Amino acid sequence: CRRGSGMEVVLLHGLLLLLPLAALLLYRYNATFHYFCKVAFFNCWIVAVSTLLSPFAALWGRSVENMKLLRAAIRPLKYFYGIKIQVWGSEHLNIKGPYVIVCNHQASLDLLGIVEIIPDHCVPIVKKELLYMGTVGWACWLSGMIFIDRHKREDAINVISQTARTMQREKLRVLIFPEGTRNQDKSMLPFKRGAFHLAVQAQVPIFPIVISPYREFFSSKDKKFTSGTCTIRVLPKVETQGLSPKDVPELTETVRQTMADALAEMSTNHCGDQGAEQPPLPRC
Numbered sequence: 001c002r003r004g005s006g007m008e009v010v011l012l013h014g015l016l017l018l019l020p021l022a023a024l025l026l027y028r029y030n031a032t033f034h035y036f037c038k039v040a041f042f043n044c045w046i047v048a049v050s051t052l053l054s055p056f057a058a059l060w061g062r063s064v065e066n067m068k069l070l071r072a073a074i075r076p077l078k079y080f081y082g083i084k085i086q087v088w089g090s091e092h093l094n095i096k097g098p099y100v101i102v103c104n105h106q107a108s109l110d111l112l113g114i115v116e117i118i119p120d121h122c123v124p125i126v127k128k129e130l131l132y133m134g135t136v137g138w139a140c141w142l143s144g145m146i147f148i149d150r151h152k153r154e155d156a157i158n159v160i161s162q163t164a165r166t167m168q169r170e171k172l173r174v175l176i177f178p179e180g181t182r183n184q185d186k187s188m189l190p191f192k193r194g195a196f197h198l199a200v201q202a203q204v205p206i207f208p209i210v211i212s213p214y215r216e217f218f219s220s221k222d223k224k225f226t227s228g229t230c231t232i233r234v235l236p237k238v239e240t241q242g243l244s245p246k247d248v249p250e251l252t253e254t255v256r257q258t259m260a261d262a263l264a265e266m267s268t269n270h271c272g273d274q275g276a277e278q279p280p281l282p283r284c
Contacts, residue, residue, distance in 0.1 A: 031223060031224060032223040034225060034226075035223040035224060035225040036223070038081065038225040039225065041080070042077065042108065042109075043108075045074075045077060046074075046111075046136060047134070047135060047136060049070070049073040049074065049139075050134075050135040050136045050138065050139035050140075051135040051139075052073075053066075053069050053070065053073060053139060054135055054138050054139050054142060056069065057069055057139065057142040057143065058142060061142075062141060062142055062143075062144055063142075063143075063144055064121055064122070064123050064143065064144035064172065065121075065144075066139075066142050066143040066144065067118070067122070067123060067143045067144065068120070069143075070115070070139065070143055071115040071118065074111055074112070074115045075112075075115050075116070077111075077112055078112050081112075081225075081227060082226075082227030082228075083112060083217070083227060083228060083229070083230055084228070084229045084230070085112065085113055085116050085229075085230050085231075085232065086229065086230075086231050086232070087116060087117055087231075087232045087233075087234070088231065088232070088233045088234065089233055089234035089235065089236075090117060090234055092207060092234045092235070092236055092237060093117070093119050093207060093234060095205075095237075096171075097171055097204070098167040098168065098171050098172055098173055098174075098202060098204045099173055099174075099199075099204045099205045099206065099207055099237065100173075100174050100175075100176065100195055100198055100199040100202075100204060100205070100206045100207070101118075101122070101173065101174070101175040101176070101206075101207045101209055102175075102176055102177075102178045102191075102195050102206060102207070102208050102209070102255060102259070103175065103176075103177055103208075103209040103210070103211065104177070104179060104183070104188055104209075104210055104211055104259060104263060105177035105179050105180075105181065105182055105183060106182060106183060106184050106211065106213070106214055107182055107184065107214065107218065107220060108182075109214060109218055110177075110211060112230070113211050113230055113232050114175070116232065117209065117232055117234065118175060119173055121170075121171065121172060121173055122172070122173035122174065122175055123143065123144045123145050123146060123172070123173075123174060123175070124145055124146070124174070124175040124176070124177075125145075125146045125147075125148055125159075125163070125174060125175070125176045125194075125195075126140065126145050126146070126147060126148070127147070127148065127149075127150055128147040128148060128149045128150075130145075130147065131147050146159065146163055146174070147159075148160075148194070150180065156194060160194055160197055160198050160201065161201065163198055163202075164198055164201035164202040165202075167198075167202045167204060168202055168203075168204075174195075174198065176194065176195035176198070178191040178192055178193075178194070178195045178196075178252075178255075178256070179191060179192070180192045184213075184214070184215070184219065184220065184221065186213070186264075186267060187260060187263075187264075188256060188259060188260045188263060190256075191252050191253075191255070191256045193248050193249070193252050196248045196251050196252045196255070197245065197248055199240045199251075200240050200243045200244065200245060200247065200248055200251070201245075203240060203241055203243075204240065205237040205238060205239050205240060206237065206238040206240060206251075206255060207234060207235070207237050207238075208234075208235040208238065208255055208258055208259045208262075209232060209233070209234050209235065210232070210233045210235065210259050210262045210263050210266060211230065211231075211232050212230055212231040212232070212233075212263075212266040212267070213263070213266070213267050214228075214230065216228050216229075217229075231266060233262055233266065235258060235259070235262060238251070238254070238255055238258075
């Protein structure tokens with residue numbers, strides 16, 4: 001009996017030793033397993049960062065200045081994933097005062113690009129469901145993020161009106177994903193008008209930002225997650241001074257078309273001169 005028990009223990013130890021090796025082999029040679037490991041690590045990093053930083057952020061209370069802590073904690077992720085981020089046109093954002101940033105939305109991976117370009121005193125408008133995601137929601141709230149209920153139109157309108165007043169009073173900058181949901185297609189979804197109503201109500205400029213497609217190195221559909229290069233292009237500002245609510249539909253479509261054209265061009269160009277400050281889109 002003792003000999004049998006001893007053999008079972010040896011076999012169990014052997015299996016436990018083989019599990020890490022099997023996981024390592026799967027990570028290296030199985031694209032789907034590789035994808036899920038990287039996604040799991042991404043989510044665990046966000047939860048860990050939120051949990052660790054929340055007590056420090058709480059010392060200052062709810063403040064947009066806490067966004068600096070989140071940005072600093074998320075930036076290292078690009079090195080773990082081997083993702084190179086290049087930004088064109090960041091000088092456009094170097095103006096004083098409030099403004100609205102609108103950006104295309106592809107995946108949670110957008111966070112890696114957003115922390116590279118989001119200016120000081122700027123917060124995203126995010127879906128209200130995020131508020132209830134444990135320490136992640138707590139960290140978002142402490143960082144001054146603005147929560148909006150997409151399913152209640154009246155509440156959403158009230159949030160937009162309150163935010164417009166806050167922007168003018170506190171010189172706040174706001175970032176919004178006007179597509180309203182993640183989109184990895186080659187073309188952009190129709191834009192929701194909330195960001196443009198906000199800019200018109202606050203009478204502040206709009207800065208369109210376009211993040212290049214991830215499909216060369218990331219795809220949730222194909223379960224692919226490798227290393228690669230992400231290009232972010234900050235387009236010139238669009239003024240809203242003198243515009244009224246009746247101008248919002250045309251403004252929305254104009255900005256969307258400008259961003260869609262930039263995305264289409266970036267989709268077909270993947271190499272270029274990184275040394276130029278604001279180069280034309282490169283040709284391969």
